[in-house]
Amino acid sequence: MADKITAEPRTEFGKGAARRIRRDDKVPAVIYGHGEAPVHVTLPGHDTWIAIKHGGANALLDLQIEGKSQLALTKQIQVDPITRVIEHIDFVAVRRGEKVHVDVPIHVVGEAGPDTLVVTENAVVSVEAEATHIPEWFEVSVEGAEVGTLIHASDLTIPSGSTLLSDPELLIVNVAQQISEEALEAELEEAEAEAGIEHEESDEAAAEGESAEGEGDEAAAEGDSAE
Structure with a gap:
């Protein structure tokens, strides 16, 4: 059974209007479907959140818009990743008995x-x-x-x-x-074998570079001493 939510027609659009709506603990939404022009509405934040949570991934809401009832199926819900506040909802208009x-x-x-x-x-x-x-x-x-x-x-x-x-x-x-811990370790060792060889070669090259730098420093020090 669809949860009833009172919706208000929305005439203001844009980011600024959306922010004002959210500050009032409301949710901007739009209803598409049946070849009609999209209907923009504003929903009460808390009641909508409860209805969406109750309805799950395919929540069906009975939106009461200016005294008329419109069944609306949630299709996309935008949620703030930090506050978890619903920022916007896209609905698809449906009719009783209609298959989706x-x-x-x-x-x-x-x-x-x-x-x-x-x-x-x-x-x-x-x-x-x-x-x-x-x-x-x-x-x-x-x-x-x-x-x-x-x-x-x-x-x-x-x-x-x-x-x-x-x-x-x-x-x-x-x-x-299930892979045993021993088998998992063996697979990891085998997978890292080639990488380990490359790593060792890289370490040897780095060591040779450091050795060459050290010899250069010693030669420079000897030159300074001679002067």
């Missing part, structure tokens, strides 16, 4: 078998879903999984009303053999 293409994140849960390494090969899959029933995520369990276990997109549980768009053979999770 979205990328849904993968959540890996559980503990695989001993001596295994769980590798997430793809963190999202594409699906077609009703705008009001977008899966928040797909859960993949690796509980007790043994080495060699492969989980593909076709193994995911797709809810009714949604259709997998990604290649069914897309590899999602690979349960590999």
Whole structure:
């Protein structure tokens, strides 16, 4: 169910206007879609942050604009990397019953078998879903999984009303053999062998250079003494 947010039409644009909006704890946003001209709005900062957090990667908001309701699907969210404040949001206008293409994140849960390494090969899959029933995520369990276990997109549980768009053979999770500390050290030593030789040659050249400089200094000192 979409969270209701009261939105105000926005008539001021530019960086200065955006800064003033953010100082008032509000968020500038724009709504695209359905062949209509973009609609620029201002949203309440705290309520919007809560709604986005609740809705996840594909949050659906019910924007109340001058008494009219507009369902809007988040497509791009700009967040300040330091303050974590939402700076701007791009929405796509949708209608109830309309189907949309979205990328849904993968959540890996559980503990695989001993001596295994769980590798997430793809963190999202594409699906077609009703705008009001977008899966928040797909859960993949690796509980007790043994080495060699492969989980593909076709193994995911797709809810009714949604259709997998990604290649069914897309590899999602690979349960590999964990490398022992000894084996890892051996691989590192082997990988660094050639670099080590080059490093030693470089050290020898540097030492020869320092030796030559030292001899030059001694000769200069002897010349000064002779004078």
